Amino acid sequence: MYTTLIQVRTIRYHRIADELRSRVQSGAYASGRLLPSEAELSSEFSVSRVTVRKALEMLRDEGLVDSRQGFGWFVAGDPVRQPLGRLATIEDQMRASGMTPERHVLEFAFEKAPRDVARALGTQNVLRVLRINLADNEPFALVTVWCAAERGQHLSRADVERTPFYELLDVPLQGATQTIAADAATKTEALHLNVPEGAPVLRCRRVTTGADGKTVLVSHHVFPGHRTEFVVDLPSAEPSIAPSGLRLVE
Amino acid sequence: MYTTLIQVRTIRYHRIADELRSRVQSGAYASGRLLPSEAELSSEFSVSRVTVRKALEMLRDEGLVDSRQGFGWFVAGDPVRQPLGRLATIEDQMRASGMTPERHVLEFAFEKAPRDVARALGTQNVLRVLRINLADNEPFALVTVWCAAERGQHLSRADVERTPFYELLDVPLQGATQTIAADAATKTEALHLNVPEGAPVLRCRRVTTGADGKTVLVSHHVFPGHRTEFVVDLPSAEPSIAPSGLRLVE
DNA sequence: GTCGATTACTTGTGTATACAACTCTAATAC
DNA sequence: GTATTAGAGTTGTATACACAAGTAATCGAC
Numbered sequence: 001m002y003t004t005l006i007q008v009r010t011i012r013y014h015r016i017a018d019e020l021r022s023r024v025q026s027g028a029y030a031s032g033r034l035l036p037s038e039a040e041l042s043s044e045f046s047v048s049r050v051t052v053r054k055a056l057e058m059l060r061d062e063g064l065v066d067s068r069q070g071f072g073w074f075v076a077g078d079p080v081r082q083p084l085g086r087l088a089t090i091e092d093q094m095r096a097s098g099m100t101p102e103r104h105v106l107e108f109a110f111e112k113a114p115r116d117v118a119r120a121l122g123t124q125n126v127l128r129v130l131r132i133n134l135a136d137n138e139p140f141a142l143v144t145v146w147c148a149a150e151r152g153q154h155l156s157r158a159d160v161e162r163t164p165f166y167e168l169l170d171v172p173l174q175g176a177t178q179t180i181a182a183d184a185a186t187k188t189e190a191l192h193l194n195v196p197e198g199a200p201v202l203r204c205r206r207v208t209t210g211a212d213g214k215t216v217l218v219s220h221h222v223f224p225g226h227r228t229e230f231v232v233d234l235p236s237a238e239p240s241i242a243p244s245g246l247r248l249v250e
Numbered sequence: 251m252y253t254t255l256i257q258v259r260t261i262r263y264h265r266i267a268d269e270l271r272s273r274v275q276s277g278a279y280a281s282g283r284l285l286p287s288e289a290e291l292s293s294e295f296s297v298s299r300v301t302v303r304k305a306l307e308m309l310r311d312e313g314l315v316d317s318r319q320g321f322g323w324f325v326a327g328d329p330v331r332q333p334l335g336r337l338a339t340i341e342d343q344m345r346a347s348g349m350t351p352e353r354h355v356l357e358f359a360f361e362k363a364p365r366d367v368a369r370a371l372g373t374q375n376v377l378r379v380l381r382i383n384l385a386d387n388e389p390f391a392l393v394t395v396w397c398a399a400e401r402g403q404h405l406s407r408a409d410v411e412r413t414p415f416y417e418l419l420d421v422p423l424q425g426a427t428q429t430i431a432a433d434a435a436t437k438t439e440a441l442h443l444n445v446p447e448g449a450p451v452l453r454c455r456r457v458t459t460g461a462d463g464k465t466v467l468v469s470h471h472v473f474p475g476h477r478t479e480f481v482v483d484l485p486s487a488e489p490s491i492a493p494s495g496l497r498l499v500e
Numbered sequence: 501g502t503c504g505a506t507t508a509c510t511t512g513t514g515t516a517t518a519c520a521a522c523t524c525t526a527a528t529a530c
Numbered sequence: 531g532t533a534t535t536a537g538a539g540t541t542g543t544a545t546a547c548a549c550a551a552g553t554a555a556t557c558g559a560c
Contacts, residue, residue: 009550011513014437037540048515053541061434069541070522081429084334084482178482179331182432182450182475184311187264200432200450200475225432225450232334232428232482259520261543287510298545303511319511320552 016045016055024064024075035065035073061199063226076226080135084178084232094135102134106192108157110149117146120207120215127152129160132192139193140227145219165217172211179205180230185222193224200225262297266305269295274314274325285315285323311449313476326476330385334428334482344385352384356442358407360399367396370457370465377402379410382442389443390477395469415467422461429455430480435472443474450475 020035029035036044041052056073059065067073080097082090091101107130118124126146133141145165155168166173183203185195193201201222208217270285279285286294291302306323309315317323330347332340341351357380368374376396383391395415405418416423433453435445443451451472458467 009513013513039540050516051514054513058434062436063433067541068522070524070539072523072540084430175483179479180334180430180452180482181479182452182473183313184308184450184475186312200434202430202432223432225434229429229431232430233425259543263543289510300546301544304543317511318552320509320554322510322553 012045012047013051013054013058016041016047016052017058019045020055021059021062021064024059029075033075034071035075037072063200063224066195080140080228082228082230084230090133090141094140097135099135100137101140102137103161104132104134105157105161106130106132108160110152113146117218120218121146121148122214123148123150125149127155131161135227138227139195140223142189142192142222143219145217147217151216166208169216171216173216174209174211174213176206176208178207182225185224189222193222195224202228202230262295263301263304263308266291266295266297266302267308270305271309271312271314274309279325283325284321285325287322313450313474316445330390330478332478332480334480340383340391344390347385349385350387351390352387353411354382354384355407355411356380356382358410360402363396367468370468371396371398372464373398373400375399377405381411385477388477389445390473392439392442392472393469395467397467401466416458419466421466423466424459424461424463426456426458428457432475435474439472443472445474445476452478452480 020041023029024035035041035056038049038052038056041056042049045052056065056067060067063076065073066076080093080099082093091103094101107128109128111126111128112118112124113121113126113128117126126149129145131143131145132139133143145160147165147169151169151171159168181203183201185193185199185201189195189201190199195201201224204221204223206217206219206221207215208219210216270291273279274285285291285306288299288302288306291306292299295302306315306317310317313326315323316326330343330349332343341353344351357378359378361376361378362368362374363371363376363378367376376399379395381393381395382389383393395410397415397419401419401421409418431453433451435443435449435451439445439451440449445451451474454471454473456467456469456471457465458469460466
């Protein structure tokens with residue numbers, strides 16, 4: 001009975017990423033603290049700098065670490081939990097997590113809407129507001145909101161920076177539908193959210209309707225994957241819909 | 251009055267990614283079809299192969315393309331929408347999207363639970379089932395389910411491959427709480443889901459409780475970001491909770 | 501016809517090198 | 531004291547080259 005010995009190549013950047021992940025998770029580098037430089041790690045692990053970078057980029061994609069050109073690589077922080085259907089604002093959630101919320105309008109423009117937005121709002125002429133939400137001075141969410149220009153013409157830039165849209169709009173609301181997806185940050189998003197291009201983000205699209213069932217607001221929210229997560233309660237079915245309710249588990 | 255001309259460096263791999271994204275989205279390369287090889291693109295854009303790869307990896311991180319060693323780069327497919335709180339199974343959603351669902355148990359073991367799972371289930375002795383859900387023969391979700399060994403001892407591996415847990419467990423269910431986050435695929439997940447390490451995934455954790463409020467099942471679901479997205483309806487508040495209800499918009 | 505080996509081509513990992521862009525500190529000028 | 535600049539060090543982009551690992555087509559043997 002003979003067995004064959006197979007020589008399996010080890011991928012260096014995986015090994016290094018595993019080692020560094022282990023160090024970060026064991027607390028060897030405190031949150032916000034610098035890791036050794038790429039040159040130091042290259043020397044420590046006896047590999048080229050490209051290999052070190054590949055390992056570090058894996059960890060960045062996992063949200064464990066982040067980097068700034070010229071500054072170095074450092075440990076990233078912890079996510080905020082946002083309940084779905086719990087009817088709380090982003091700012092409320094930040095405060096609940098002990099953070100200081102802040103919002104800045106980046107863009108405020110009346111323009112032609114993208115096709116899907118125009119279709120939802122029933123008009124091409126819209127007010128678009130691009131806003132960044134900060135938590136403790138760090139980017140937390142990048143939000144784009146569209147409403148019909150007819151409604152938006154009464155709103156000032158200072159208004160929408162200070163006050164949520166729903167308080168500014170004189171419309172009874174019925175509810176909203178939101179989609180949640182994972183995606184990689186685009187160049188623009190990465191710039192605003194201070195994450196690398198390609199980093200995992202939660203991409204949410206929300207359509208808010210008035211009491212008449214017509215769309216009042218369309219908004220897109222982008223959250224860095226390492227900064228937040230959603231929580232949803234899936235209640236069991238009432239006896240009247242028992243067959244569907246039983247499906248909630250699998 | 252003088253103005254200063256600033257020479258701004260253009261990042262080549264960004265430009266190339268933009269061009270290739272445009273081609274993919276305009277339908278120049280049909281779904282599943284090969285893109286030109288890295289060598290061809292390197293020649294076409296007059297850049298090194300590393301620069302081409304960097305551009306292609308950006309597109310892969312966006313879920314637009316994928317690659318297989320030796321085969322080439324090809325266009326990836328479209329996401330499935332999964333409603334939250336709509337009480338449908340993964341398989342139901344696939345069928346609704348015209349896909350053929352399939353499930354395979356990868357691991358079925360009685361073992362000591364990870365600490366958080368043990369705490370939730372109130373025992374260290376658990377049955378752990380690792381399962382892959384396929385849609386049209388392509389990996390769609392990687393699912394790990396834990397239940398107490400006391401309950402799991404009556405279940406066979408064939409049972410859990412064929413039938414959802416909730417139909418196998420003789421327990422009245424109260425509901426579930428699920429978290430949703432964006433993350434980068436680990437090495438193991440990437441292998442099973444046939445995505446590159448670091449690709450964006452939706453990472454869901456679910457705790458299912460019985461009628462007595464005690465945890466019956468703990469499960470983790472990992473979906474490739476480009477394969478699915480969640481939908482949630484955020485109903486407006488009833489008059490009795492109007493202040494909260496108004497917050498759902500912002 | 502089938503099967504295995506070979507070949508050409510593909511993507512994946514890795515080294516070495518160079519330069520761009522950025523950060524921080526120390527030195528210098530006012 | 532403050533403001534500016536230089537220098538050392540950092541990460542980010544890019545080239546050239548090499549080899550590993552994988553795929554598909556072709557060729558030869560049976």
